[in-house]
Amino acid sequence: MGARLRVVLDQLTHVVHADHASAASDLTAALISTAPSGCDVEAIVPSGVEVPIPGLADVRRLSLARRELAASWQLGIVRGVGGGLIHSPTLMAPLVRHDRLHDHDQTTVTLWDLQAWEEPDSLSKTAVAWQRAMLKRAVKHADAVVVPSHAVGARLAEIAKLSGRIRVIPGAAPCGLVVPFDATARRASLSLPAGYLVLTGSADSLEHGFRAAIAAGKEAVVLDAPEGSEPRLAEVAAAAGLSESKAHIRGSLSVEDRAAVLAGASALVATSSRAAWPWRAVEAMTLGVPVVAVESGVHHDVIADGGVIAEPTEIAEAVADAVGDGSRRLSVLGADRSRSFSWLGAAERVWGLHADL
DSSP: OOOEEEEEOOOSSSOSOHHHHHHHHHHHHHHHHTOOTTOEEEEEEOTTOOOOOTTOSEEEEOSSOHHHHHHHHHTTOOTTOOOSEEEOSSSOSOOOOOOTTTSOOEEEEEOOBOHHHHOGGGSOHHHHHHHHHHHHHHHHHOSEEEESSHHHHHHHHHHSOOTTOEEEOOOOOOTTOOOOTTHHHHHHHTTOOSSEEEEESOTTTHHHHHHHHHHHTOEEEEOSOOTTOHHHHHHHHHHHTOOGGGEEEOOOOOHHHHHHHHHTOSEEEEOOOSSBOOHHHHHHHHTTOOEEEESOHHHHHHTGGGSEEEOGGGHHHHHHHHTTTTHHHHHHHHHHHHTTOOHHHHHHHHHHHHHHO
């Protein structure tokens, strides 16, 4: 007997989180490719949205735009959605009471990080309130909550009483992540130097990355800096001993620009230990860029032996080796480890999850 999996795609037009939006589209395409015999995929989208993903069996367009839909679903008002097997690649889901046993309705959601609980000050109050409210609805009504690593799952279990409903399905690098032919020109347009490290993390953790850049004799490029955080991060770099001219703070970049920036880096240094899928570390490994990451459960889960995982005080020494004698070895190990993660593999697990339910 066939089944239709209905996927919530709320960020095709109104992008709230670029990585989540990209992951949702890549996962949906993979779900279509891996659909079991007799099964197909339908998209649930806000009003006025076109879906550029071929192979969908149907598209359910709701009457509300994305912003209004988020507010409505937060209150448990889900008119027009319907039932069946519903999978959301984020917390954005029609979480209401349903009958899995008799009507065969299922609703699963995905939580990529616990930023709203671990670092609430880094988000707007509205975003924190919405995420926390949606997790409360998930505790009441979700048949499963998908997380990207066991470490995130363990932390989530401490926050919410989900009674064994946590499932681990890792993410992957964007399907379009390849080094563009104009990578050099892209780096020049971003005013980047010839030799640098890419750093990821928050103002509280980046100090170790800046010190590592000094130890390695490199400049530092910070990716995904929140809007308005540039002066603060420049101060952190200066306090660590790296001059402002050698600290290049950049915000969210396109996939093509990120690939160009990573391809030009001597290494990527992931300085945050919070419970979140390490998007840039996985991208760096995919492109064969050496990865050094701070000690954390997530990094052990995801990076494993594909990079170097070190205590914060040991990051500088690890980076010095990663850009020197260990460069080639870490490049090969990272690329090999990255093959453990694919959207096709994630899609197969999603189909398996709904079959198990």
